[in-house]
Amino acid sequence: MGSELSGLQIFKYLPAAKKLADANCKKCGCPTCMAFALKLAKKQTEIEKCPSASDELRCLIEEAVKVKQHEYTIGVENPVKTGGETVMFRHDKTFVNRTVFAVLLESSDVDFDKKLRRIKNFEIERIGETFKIDAIHLKDTGEFLSAAEKVKKAGFVLIAESDDTEALSSLKEENPLIITNKAENFKDNLVAVTADDIDSLEAASKEKIKNGYKKIVLNPVLKNIADTIEALTYIRRMAIIDKFEPMTFPVMVKIPSEKNLGKTTALAALLICRYANIIVFEDFDEAMMAALLTLRQNIFTNPERPLQVESKVYEFNEPDRNSPVILTTNFALTYFAVANELESLPFGSYLVVTPSDGMSVLTAWSADKFTADIAAKTVKKFNLEEKVNRKAIIIPGLLSHMKEELEQALVGWDIIVGTIEACEIPDFIKSLNYIKS
Numbered sequence: 001m002g003s004e005l006s007g008l009q010i011f012k013y014l015p016a017a018k019k020l021a022d023a024n025c026k027k028c029g030c031p032t033c034m035a036f037a038l039k040l041a042k043k044q045t046e047i048e049k050c051p052s053a054s055d056e057l058r059c060l061i062e063e064a065v066k067v068k069q070h071e072y073t074i075g076v077e078n079p080v081k082t083g084g085e086t087v088m089f090r091h092d093k094t095f096v097n098r099t100v101f102a103v104l105l106e107s108s109d110v111d112f113d114k115k116l117r118r119i120k121n122f123e124i125e126r127i128g129e130t131f132k133i134d135a136i137h138l139k140d141t142g143e144f145l146s147a148a149e150k151v152k153k154a155g156f157v158l159i160a161e162s163d164d165t166e167a168l169s170s171l172k173e174e175n176p177l178i179i180t181n182k183a184e185n186f187k188d189n190l191v192a193v194t195a196d197d198i199d200s201l202e203a204a205s206k207e208k209i210k211n212g213y214k215k216i217v218l219n220p221v222l223k224n225i226a227d228t229i230e231a232l233t234y235i236r237r238m239a240i241i242d243k244f245e246p247m248t249f250p251v252m253v254k255i256p257s258e259k260n261l262g263k264t265t266a267l268a269a270l271l272i273c274r275y276a277n278i279i280v281f282e283d284f285d286e287a288m289m290a291a292l293l294t295l296r297q298n299i300f301t302n303p304e305r306p307l308q309v310e311s312k313v314y315e316f317n318e319p320d321r322n323s324p325v326i327l328t329t330n331f332a333l334t335y336f337a338v339a340n341e342l343e344s345l346p347f348g349s350y351l352v353v354t355p356s357d358g359m360s361v362l363t364a365w366s367a368d369k370f371t372a373d374i375a376a377k378t379v380k381k382f383n384l385e386e387k388v389n390r391k392a393i394i395i396p397g398l399l400s401h402m403k404e405e406l407e408q409a410l411v412g413w414d415i416i417v418g419t420i421e422a423c424e425i426p427d428f429i430k431s432l433n434y435i436k437s
Ligand code: SF4
Pocket: 014, 015, 016, 022, 023, 024, 025, 026, 027, 028, 029, 030, 031, 032, 033, 034, 036, 037, 049, 050, 051, 052, 053
């Protein structure tokens, strides 16, 4: 057993803190009560090992280990995780599992193959990650199993909606999320609990728990945006703050087809932020998905860990000995902004990326994560002098005040102060006479 309590919080309840006779008795296998508390906080021992632990402490730990939101895996070949959230707000810690994006298809749709192909062909790349649609919500309107097979072959996770228990049973190995009116046959599988108001949803969830269902996804089908956001906020609050078991499950929301894609995009954006674990889209549009996947990436980035790229020399357009050398930090957004511009040049270039803990240029400089010494070591480490004839390095315009310092650290190299904005890089480099264009 472990807990989310700190060692000190636990210690306050142990005999040593209360100056009781059995303090530090070592019966738990630890030399002191403090050592035991620290171990317990790290989940390396169990409360049962201390015979003197009070009921108050046992209750506290019991409460602390209750799950806030269950985490499930859907699919087998390209599985996605859903749920597992632990905070109400991203800035409190981080959101854990990205909202699953699913597109609804009807199994007997005459354009099924065409629609599936279009969804399969869609992908975007952003800050070093490639994103696609995660899942297909397949609604049984006939020819269900052959359509499910196509979904599997296309590499999507399956959300299977059908009342054909035989067909659903044959899909169990795909580890789908099941939506059915005959859920009693799938108590060991991940099933959706559907209701059209929050009280009914809570009651249905309680009933499922009582009847031994192992894995649940809550599926509120609500009338309008305001009701939906209110319900999802309520569910998340009941899960995270109150650990109220019937609400401690991932939540899926279906966005109905809408002529105005801007409205769908706005609603989905709201749902990504608050608090849909799975969104099912009835509409599929590449531009809409690209915008929403970008938002999703931002929301689910861990604010405690800046996005960063590896510190190394990146090569663009087959550079040679006459190519320019550009220097920047390893903050992912900085890297990709510069990299995009270098890719657009009609000649090759080298981009030297310093190890700067994922900080942007000025932040790294002010935190001593980008110093002349670090820059010099990086240039030496990657043998830049052997790659180019002309020893010149273009530094970010924001670091113009470091020119002299860098010249002293990088003996024999010219330091050229570059541009402040990445978009100005191509014209700036082209303007440097010594570089062939
Ligand atoms: Fe302290 Fe309990 Fe361990 Fe004894 S058994 S040392 S009282 S934590």
